[in-house]
Amino acid sequence: LAKTTQPISMDSYEGQEVNITCSHNNIATNDYITWYQQFPSQGPRFIIQGYKTKVTNEVASLFIPADRKSSTLSLPRVSLSDTAVYYCLVTTSGTYKYIFGTGTRLKVLA
Amino acid sequence: DAGITQSPRHKVTETGTPVTLRCHQTENHRYMYWYRQDPGHGLRLIHYSYGVKDTDKGEVSDGYSVSRSKTEDFLLTLESATSSQTSVYFCAISESLLAGGSSYEQYFGPGTRLTVT
Numbered sequence: 001l002a003k004t005t006q007p008i009s010m011d012s013y014e015g016q017e018v019n020i021t022c023s024h025n026n027i028a029t030n031d032y033i034t035w036y037q038q039f040p041s042q043g044p045r046f047i048i049q050g051y052k053t054k055v056t057n058e059v060a061s062l063f064i065p066a067d068r069k070s071s072t073l074s075l076p077r078v079s080l081s082d083t084a085v086y087y088c089l090v091t092t093s094g095t096y097k098y099i100f101g102t103g104t105r106l107k108v109l110a
Numbered sequence: 111d112a113g114i115t116q117s118p119r120h121k122v123t124e125t126g127t128p129v130t131l132r133c134h135q136t137e138n139h140r141y142m143y144w145y146r147q148d149p150g151h152g153l154r155l156i157h158y159s160y161g162v163k164d165t166d167k168g169e170v171s172d173g174y175s176v177s178r179s180k181t182e183d184f185l186l187t188l189e190s191a192t193s194s195q196t197s198v199y200f201c202a203i204s205e206s207l208l209a210g211g212s213s214y215e216q217y218f219g220p221g222t223r224l225t226v227t
Contacts, residue, residue, distance in 0.1 A: 032209040032210065034209075041221070042218075042220065042221070043200045043202070043218025043219055043220060043221055044153065044200075044216075044218050045218070046215040046216065046217075049209065049210070049214070049215075051209075051210070087152065087153075091209060091214075092209075093207070093208055093209035093210070093214075094207050094208060094209075095207060096141065096143070096155075096158045096160070096166070096207060097155070098143075098153075098155065098216065100145075100152040100153035100154070101152050102150060102151070102152045103152060
């Protein structure tokens, strides 16, 4: 499984766009990039998943360059309620192995 | 929200005692998982199940056993609890292992905070 590296923490202000970058140099052909969000005292919640290029949903966008060695989660116009830990995972289709790292702790300031 | 409940939500127990945590789902999903979360380690997979009576070990399975006699229930047992098993335990479910679709998502329960004294 490809190891992921992401910043330990980030601060942002309300209304700003936040970009969290994750590196996964050893990603394999059948691996997907998946992001989860976790609030204190709750289980993680799926945000977005992608394989290549760009994926967008109602919550976030995920940008993946052609070499797929990194990915960027983009949160548009964050609010205080987006304060959470964000996990980048490389997941292999067809297997159960989810490897959660320590995540990025995002703090949104007023 | 996915219908996943965990019981108990909080438990304090003594070293050496057996403990069983229960995960119950109402989604009829095939796959169920037990994770533990500790500061500095993120979430780590303990065991998972791919069907009734079908289970497999995760990365931190020592000291834990699981059972799944019904689709909706996945039990995690600590045969003889140790202080190193003090943690927050999360159950998760998913419908599929095939990425690229919404059925691949893992849905997590609210967690059980276990303290072993």
